[in-house]
Amino acid sequence: MSFSKIKLIGILLIIGLLAYLPSLKNSFLWDDEQFIYNNSYVKNFELKKIFTENTIAGAGETSSYYRPLTTLSFAIDHQIWGLNPIGFHLTNTLLHVLTGIILFTLLIYLGISKNASFWISAIFLAHPIQTEAVVYANSRGDSIYAFWSILGLLTFSLLCQKKYPKFQIYNLSLKLKRVHLTTLTIIFYLLSILSKEIGIALLGLFFLTFLSFNLLKIKKMWSKNKIQIFTLGLLTLTAFSYLIFRNKILNISTSLKVYDPTSPYGSSIFVRLHTFTKSLWDYFQFIFWPYKLHMERNLEIINQPVSIWLIVTLVLIVFVAIIGFFEFKKQKTIFTLYGFLWFLVMLVPVSGIIPVNGLIYEHWLYMPIIGFMIFMFGVLKTLFKNRLKNILKYFLPIILAIYIILTIKQNSIWSNPIKFYNYTLAFSQTARMNNNLAMAYAQAGENQKAVENYKKAIEISDYYPQIYHNLGNTYLDMGEIDLAEQSFKTAILMNNSFFPAYGPLINILLSQEKYDQALPLIKNLINNSEFNFTTNLVYLNILYKTENTKEAEELATELKSLYTSDQRALNQIEKVIKKD
Secondary structure (H helix, E strand, C coil): CCCCCCHHHHHHHHHHHHHHHEEEECCCCCCCCHHHHHHHHHHCCCHHHHHCCCHHHHHCCCCCCCCCCHHHCCCCCCCCHCCCCHHHHEEEEEEEEHHHHHHHHHHCCCCCCCHHHHHHHHHHHHHHHHHHHHHHHHHHHHHHHHHHHHHHHHHHHHHCCCCCCCCEEEEEEECCCCCHHHHHHHHHHHHHHCCCCEEEEECHHHHHHHHHHHHHHHHHHHHHHHHHHHHHHHHHHHHHHHHHHHHHCCCCCCCCCCCCCCCCCCHHHHHHHHHHHHHHHHHHHHHHHCCCCCCCCCCCCCCCCCHHHHHHHHHHHHHHHHHHHHHHHHCCCCCCCCHHHHHHHCCCHHHCCCCCCCCCCCHCCCHHHHHHHHHHHHHHHHHHHHHHHHHHHHHHHHHHHHHHHHHHHHHCCCCCHHHHHHHHHHCCCCCCHHHHHHEEEEEECCCHHHHHHHHHHHHCCCCHHHHHHHHHCCCCCCCHHHHHHHHHHHHHHHCCCCCHHHHHHHHHHCCCCCCCHHHHHHHHHHHHHCHHHHHHHHHHHHHHHCCCCHHHHHHHHHHHHHCCCCCCHHHHHHHHHHCC
């Protein structure tokens, strides 16, 4: 039975919704705190700060993330839904489904048959590996950057094929011209990068797509494709402009110092790329056998000249080259090479060339899996050309049904923080995961379980001040003031710039009238944070209590000059002065 494109799009819509609508009831978890519900830029719709500061600056933290469009989408969701998770999950699901539908259109324009394009898009939508990139709110960065990326590749493919779509809306008609397609391609590329940094790798796919359309006319490539080459030049300029803007103007680094620069992995690009060959085979396993998927994976660092992973990767490259050669020779297509290179290109940002905040994550496959499926289509078409329809007809529906069931099951694991962290800890005992589970217990009011898991996290890695800070907050809730004080002090000793611990520790010291201990803390806090009236009022009080009268009078005068028209603020200042 043959279906029209419209009917196939309708089926894709049903597949995507069937797989992910159950996730709408899921809670916030993982790092949704920093990115969404404790991010003041999201809650207050601070547009300028969203586009000029790192992504979690609104939560008072520093990072190498710069994803203003993703943050903006969270801010829009917050305007509509408040902090109801269902709205955020609905947006994620719709973005994922729309990306799959646009992918279907792109694949057809790339020359893949309608049926094969449908199955690739259906597997993209339903594969359990996508769960990590769809079902928790902050994972939106993957689907939104992929959405713009696929649109950019679509407009560029139309430009390369000199196909100019015409749109008719009532009596209004619009035909896209070359300049429109060029402009749209650049805009979509920029939107992709601003949604998630990994989108910058899309530049490689633009060049790859251009070559794929011109491989049979290589001699005329330059003379017949001036506008396409000009577009590639503008895309390259866009990429470099973005890097200069974020690194030099916004001063947001492209990488975090998460690895010791003197360690083999931190100091050697060969070790990092060698380790990446191991992760490649883990990714293949995730795709072919998506069972027991989970966050927070460990990966062996390969610090030796040769390994089995390097050897089998080189063998795979030779195999791909041979199949690609036969495909091009017999069928004049390059889907095998195109898909495999797509897969690799979109993994380049997380390959270790530049160290990032992890070695392997399932959601890093969100875009690369498309290339892998194109690669598999090319291999199957080359090796089993006459039987390909039967493979699609009988085998893939069963696989798709299994994927949908596994995805729905995987969605439930992400339903609430306690269930998610306990599940993940069964695979990997890490400090971060125990800390997150402890926070979930604390939020649920199970403080004793929270303390137990904070202590487990410290046993695993006594390195993170955040854990001591969180432990201190839980001790406060339990009324264990002395233990809370010690925890906050330990957090600050570990990192003098960990300012979230300053506030609660200062409050404890003030309640105990330990003003001399509170003074250096409040000074450091004020010198290293934005101006805050309440904090300065506390500082004023401490100055008087420690008999630093001259400094107190100077600060009081300064505060009064700043708030001359704010009678409430002036009254608060006078209250502190009179009290002392």
